[in-house]
Amino acid sequence: xxxxxxxxxxxxxxxxxxxxxxxxxxxxxxxxxxxxxxxxxxxxxxxxxxxxxxxxxxxxxxxxxxxxxxxxxxxxxxxxxxxxxxxxxxxxxxxxxxxxxxxxxxxxxxxxxxxxxxxxxxxxxxxxxxxxxxxxxxxxxxxxxxxxxxxxxxxxxxxxxxxxxxxxxxxxxxxxxxxxxxxxxxxxxxxxxxxxxxxxxxxxxxxxxxxxxxxxxxxxxxxxxxxxxxxxxxxxxxxxxxxxxxxxxxxxxxxxxxxxxxxxxxxxxxxxxxxxxxxxxxxx
Amino acid sequence: xxxxxxxxxxxxxxxxxxxxxxxxxxxxxxxxxxxxxxxxxxxxxxxxxxxxxxxxxxxxxxxxxxxxxxxxxxxxxxxxxxxxxxxxxxxxxxxxxxxxxxxxxxxxxxxxxxxxxxxxxxxxxxxxxxxxxxxxxxxxxxxxxxxxxxxxxxxxxxxxxxxxxxxxxxxxxxxxxxxxxxxxxxxxxxxxxxxxxxxxxxxxxxxxxxxxxxxxxxxxxxxxxxxxxxxxxxxxxxxxxxxxxxxxxxxxxxxxxxxxxxxxxxxxxxx
Numbered sequence: 330x331x332x333x334x335x336x337x338x339x340x341x342x343x344x345x346x347x348x349x350x351x352x353x354x355x356x357x358x359x360x361x362x363x364x365x366x367x368x369x370x371x372x373x374x375x376x377x378x379x380x381x382x383x384x385x386x387x388x389x390x391x392x393x394x395x396x397x398x399x400x401x402x403x404x405x406x407x408x409x410x411x412x413x414x415x416x417x418x419x420x421x422x423x424x425x426x427x428x429x430x431x432x433x434x435x436x437x438x439x440x441x442x443x444x445x446x447x448x449x450x451x452x453x454x455x456x457x458x459x460x461x462x463x464x465x466x467x468x469x470x471x472x473x474x475x476x477x478x479x480x481x482x483x484x485x486x487x488x489x490x491x492x493x494x495x496x497x498x499x500x501x502x503x504x505x506x507x508x509x510x511x512x513x514x515x516x517x518x519x520x521x522x523x524x525x526x527x528x529x530x531x532x533x534x535x536x537x538x539x540x541x542x543x544x545x546x547x548x549x550x551x552x553x554x555x556x557x558x559x560x561x562x563x564x565x566x567x568x569x570x571x572x573x574x575x576x577x578x579x580x581x582x583x584x585x586x587x588x589x590x591x592x593x594x595x596x597x598x599x600x601x602x603x604x605x606x607x608x609x610x611x612x613x
Numbered sequence: 614x615x616x617x618x619x620x621x622x623x624x625x626x627x628x629x630x631x632x633x634x635x636x637x638x639x640x641x642x643x644x645x646x647x648x649x650x651x652x653x654x655x656x657x658x659x660x661x662x663x664x665x666x667x668x669x670x671x672x673x674x675x676x677x678x679x680x681x682x683x684x685x686x687x688x689x690x691x692x693x694x695x696x697x698x699x700x701x702x703x704x705x706x707x708x709x710x711x712x713x714x715x716x717x718x719x720x721x722x723x724x725x726x727x728x729x730x731x732x733x734x735x736x737x738x739x740x741x742x743x744x745x746x747x748x749x750x751x752x753x754x755x756x757x758x759x760x761x762x763x764x765x766x767x768x769x770x771x772x773x774x775x776x777x778x779x780x781x782x783x784x785x786x787x788x789x790x791x792x793x794x795x796x797x798x799x800x801x802x803x804x805x806x807x808x809x810x811x812x813x814x815x816x817x818x819x820x821x822x823x824x825x826x827x828x829x830x831x832x833x834x835x836x837x838x839x840x841x842x843x844x845x846x847x848x849x850x851x852x853x854x855x856x857x858x859x860x861x862x863x864x865x866x867x868x869x870x871x872x873x874x875x876x877x878x879x880x881x882x883x884x
Contacts, residue, residue: 489709
């Protein structure tokens with residue numbers, strides 16, 4: 330199976346994407362923004378369809394849509410009076426609606442639409458691989474540069490801002506990077522399922538450790554296991570790659586949830602540890 | 614006007630849409646002094662702290678810092694570290710206080726780690742350094758937040774309702790610690806609180822914040838009934854009933870003249 334050129338490309342892309350999305354997902358999950366990936370990915374559908382309609386590179390048009398959606402959701406929730414879930418719901422639907430509109434304008438058969446929606450290991454071209462690799466290098470370098478600031482702002486945004494960390498800039502930077510990361514994974518995993526690859530590794534890792542360093546490394550390892558395991562299973566069983574990856578990840582997550590030392594401990598704490606300082610005087 | 618100001622506020626007004634949170638505040642924070650911002654809930658204490666921090670831009674008026682960089686202001690918010698599932702230890706959180714001093718890219722080194730350990734020990738949490746911060750009690754989290762502020766080597770320390778919910782003994786211990794830290798690290802300290810009884814005994818100045826800063830004076834001068842009526846209105850009743858019983862005796866037990874004891878007047882009247 331490793332001789333097939335498409336499979337080699339799919340595996341290499343899978344390695345890059347799983348590292349990339351696990352790293353981004355680490356912050357997304359810690360910031361409790363998991364749902365934002367769903368909105369960004371679906372908004373990208375508008376870009377995919379526009380790219381097909383105009384015959385421009387789909388990575389470009391999809392990136393424009395997803396980055397606009399990511400930053401838009403961020404801006405609306407931060408400065409507007411709209412809740413994040415509402416904003417995501419609107420951007421999600423608007424992106425999909427534009428996609429349907431663009432597709433209806435394009436005459437004839439749109440061949441690889443299904444592979445964009447649900448992902449395909451056949452879809453990754455050599456050019457895609459280069460784009461994915463370049464995007465991943467840029468994103469990972471930026472994350473490495475600002476890791477501690479991203480960690481501090483994810484933990485407590487206001488405290489970080491008070492200490493002079495440019496929290497707003499980092500917030501939009503992270504959203505932009507997540508949007509690009511999602512677009513780079515769409516071909517392999519699909520619009521519908523890509524957000525799972527963002528969320529599952531970190532969500533699972535959090536069941537096993539309370540040290541951020543370990544959670545981070547475990548996220549990356551789990552992301553690799555899900556993606557490579559899913560791709561190989563998908564090849565042998567001849568089932569869609571995206572679905573296989575997500576199902577594998579979900580099964581591991583559920584087992585982790587049941588076996589988690591964190592969960593058992595936190596259940597214990599919930600009953601024994603009532604925090605008195607939160608009960609009185611919250612206003613001003 | 615004080616001779617040695619650290620921060621000056623001139624005619625500062627803050628409006629949130631229709632609501633005026635602060636109006637025409639004129640205030641000088643003097644180097645080396647501790648000041649309590651006392652006032653009713655919703656009176657603008659937190660807003661005032663955030664203006665001084667630079668988190669809220671005044672609608673009008675001016676804030677001037679005198680030889681004070683933003684990274685030299687330590688902040689302990691009302692509800693610190695309220696992200697219980699975040700996978701960081703008390704030491705990790707304390708280290709975050711070093712991040713601004715380190716600048717971008719650089720990771721904390723040996724010296725930063727040592728400083729964080731020292732500060733955690735200083736606030737009495739040495740043996741809890743490795744504990745996930747989500748498992749600590751409210752008071753312990755508050756002390757982690759102080760350690761975090763201290764590792765940034767601040768000149769000015771702001772505390773927002775640091776002891777809400779704590780009992781009197783815990784409050785006494787807490788403010789004693791703050792007073793010690795103030796001397797030890799030559800801090801200027803601002804404490805926002807609606808606690809009238811405990812806080813004023815531990816600070817140099819008391820400023821009453823209810824939409825504007827009503828006065829700025831020594832605690833012993835502050836507490837006459839007229840002022841209370843003006844500042845607290847009906848709030849006064851609630852605070853007296855809720856908090857007083859333990860404290861009516863305590864200031865007298867010490868030989869000190871009951872500095873900042875708000876029960877003085879009502880008691881005398883009752884007799």
